[in-house]
Amino acid sequence: MSSSKHHDHKRCVTSALENAAAICSSRGLRLTPLRRQILELVWHSHRPLGAYSLMEMLAEHSGRKLVAPPTVYRTLDFLVEHGLIHRVHTLNAFVGCSHPAGPHSDVLFICRECQTASEVHSPQVYKAIHICAAEQQFKVVQQMLEVVGICAGCAARKP
Amino acid sequence: MSSSKHHDHKRCVTSALENAAAICSSRGLRLTPLRRQILELVWHSHRPLGAYSLMEMLAEHSGRKLVAPPTVYRTLDFLVEHGLIHRVHTLNAFVGCSHPAGPHSDVLFICRECQTASEVHSPQVYKAIHICAAEQQFKVVQQMLEVVGICAGCAARKP
DNA sequence: CCACGTTATGTTATTATATAACATTGGCAA
DNA sequence: TTGCCAATGTTATATAATAACATAACGTGG
Numbered sequence: 001m002s003s004s005k006h007h008d009h010k011r012c013v014t015s016a017l018e019n020a021a022a023i024c025s026s027r028g029l030r031l032t033p034l035r036r037q038i039l040e041l042v043w044h045s046h047r048p049l050g051a052y053s054l055m056e057m058l059a060e061h062s063g064r065k066l067v068a069p070p071t072v073y074r075t076l077d078f079l080v081e082h083g084l085i086h087r088v089h090t091l092n093a094f095v096g097c098s099h100p101a102g103p104h105s106d107v108l109f110i111c112r113e114c115q116t117a118s119e120v121h122s123p124q125v126y127k128a129i130h131i132c133a134a135e136q137q138f139k140v141v142q143q144m145l146e147v148v149g150i151c152a153g154c155a156a157r158k159p
Numbered sequence: 160m161s162s163s164k165h166h167d168h169k170r171c172v173t174s175a176l177e178n179a180a181a182i183c184s185s186r187g188l189r190l191t192p193l194r195r196q197i198l199e200l201v202w203h204s205h206r207p208l209g210a211y212s213l214m215e216m217l218a219e220h221s222g223r224k225l226v227a228p229p230t231v232y233r234t235l236d237f238l239v240e241h242g243l244i245h246r247v248h249t250l251n252a253f254v255g256c257s258h259p260a261g262p263h264s265d266v267l268f269i270c271r272e273c274q275t276a277s278e279v280h281s282p283q284v285y286k287a288i289h290i291c292a293a294e295q296q297f298k299v300v301q302q303m304l305e306v307v308g309i310c311a312g313c314a315a316r317k318p
Numbered sequence: 319c320c321a322c323g324t325t326a327t328g329t330t331a332t333t334a335t336a337t338a339a340c341a342t343t344g345g346c347a348a
Numbered sequence: 349t350t351g352c353c354a355a356t357g358t359t360a361t362a363t364a365a366t367a368a369c370a371t372a373a374c375g376t377g378g
Contacts, residue, residue: 030374032326052363071327073365078326089248090303092335092364107288109297122291128284129266129306136279137311138268144249144305147288152296189345191355211334230356232336237355251335251364 013043016096020084023100029082037062038075039096042085047115048093051076088117090146095119105143111151113158118151172202175255179243182259188241196221197234198255201244206274207252210235247276249305254278264302270310272317277310 020039024031031039041057042049049057051072059066076094079085083100087093088108095117097104105126110117125145133140150158179198183190190198200216201208208216210231218225235253238244242259246252247267254276256263264285269276284304292299309317 030326032373034327050364065328067327068329069365070329070367074327089305107291109292109295111297112300118295120291120295122287125284125287125291128281128287129304132266132279132281132284133268133306133308136268136277137314138270138306139309139314140306141271141308143307145288145303146248147292147297147299147302149292149300150298155296155298189354193356209335224357226356227358228336229338229358233356 009044009046013040016043016098019100023082023084027082034067034071035075035078037064038072039079039084042079042094043096046095046117048088048091048095048110048117050091050093054094086119088146089144090148106145108146109151110146110148111154112148113150113154116151116153168203168205172199175202175257178259182241182243186241193226193230194234194237196223197231198238198243201238201253202255205254205276207247207250207254207269207276209250209252213253245278247305248303249307265304267305268310269305269307270313271307272309272313275310275312 017036017040020036021031023029037058038054041054041061051069054076055067055069055072058064058072076085076087080087080094083097083104085094086097086104086108088095088110090110095108098119099106099121102121105123106119106121107125108117108119129143129145130140176195176199179195180190182188196217197213200213200220210228213235214226214228214231217223217231235244235246239246239253242256242263244253245256245263245267247254247269249269254267257278258265258280261280264282265278265280266284267276267278288302288304289299
């Protein structure tokens with residue numbers, strides 16, 4: 001499926017994992033097997049995955065005993081908290097963060113057709129939001145910007 | 160509760176309802192009693208309300224027979240579809256739209272402390288997002304921008 | 319090494335959110 | 349009136365998330 005943009009997906013996953021390992025190590029966090037597996041599964045798909053899908057995949061995939069919801073959610077919380085994945089609220093799902101070290105000032109474009117979610121770093125948008133917040137004297141803790149529509153690939157395929 | 164900013168809330172609700180009635184009438188939509196009641200309840204609170212809270216409120220409030228989830232969701236869908244309310248994804252909740260006639264290019268600021276959600280129209284943010292989308296050749300269907308943080312009022316109260 | 323506190327995971331049950339599928343009602347126009 | 353269509357009602361169930369408590373694994377100071 002996916003693999004739309006001719007990028008080497010296996011490599012892409014591998015590098016994301018290495019990246020995550022480096023980040024965890026540098027911050028004194030433990031990238032346990034479970035965390036690593038879930039991160040890998042999330043990354044394996046470029047489309048956001050729900051917690052329950054992940055549970056199933058874990059069960060099949062890794063021959064694990066069957067991981068219960070709380071375990072998955074805790075793990076996802078960990079990954080979100082440390083910026084390794086994003087929660088996609090419009091889909092109740094999770095997707096890998098493509099630049100986990102940075103400040104997470106990004107826009108998530110979600111394609112209606114192929115469900116691919118791509119994260120775009122946009123200082124302009126970020127700045128506009130913060131100016132707007134400042135005008136309200138609103139102190140930003142966390143922002144969430146999700147745009148739903150049709151990606152370039154799908155638009156091309158469906159004229 | 161709320162009534163933070165010294166605005167006359169009753170009036171504010173009333174005008175929102177009148178506004179909605181006008182919009183429906185002009186578009187040939189039916190603002191039925193149920194729709195009207197739910198819209199009123201949503202507006203009555205400036206904080207986003209969940210579907211199930213609304214159900215309870217309907218039951219107590221309007222002496223109605225007890226409205227089941229599908230009915231509430233359908234009604235909420237109608238109101239969202241025609242821009243009379245917004246869905247707040249970060250909270251799985253709904254809040255009145257303060258300018259239902261316009262193009263809905265707005266930012267929703269949600270206060271962590273008092274749960275108030277306020278909608279701010281910001282052409283700058285809107286523009287930045289669309290420029291960013293254009294760069295990706297992404298066709299925007301719907302966008303969602305929610306910012307969580309501390310509102311001016313709460314920041315003032317808690318030094 | 320081991321006793322202990324801490325962090326991570328397991329387990330069971332439950333709550334919260336949302337929709338599917340089909341039945342009934344009510345307005346309205348031919 | 350009849351017949352259609354939109355709105356609401358009803359029953360059951362799917363999907364998402366958390367609470368509360370139990371156990372295991374990890375590492376540090378003694």
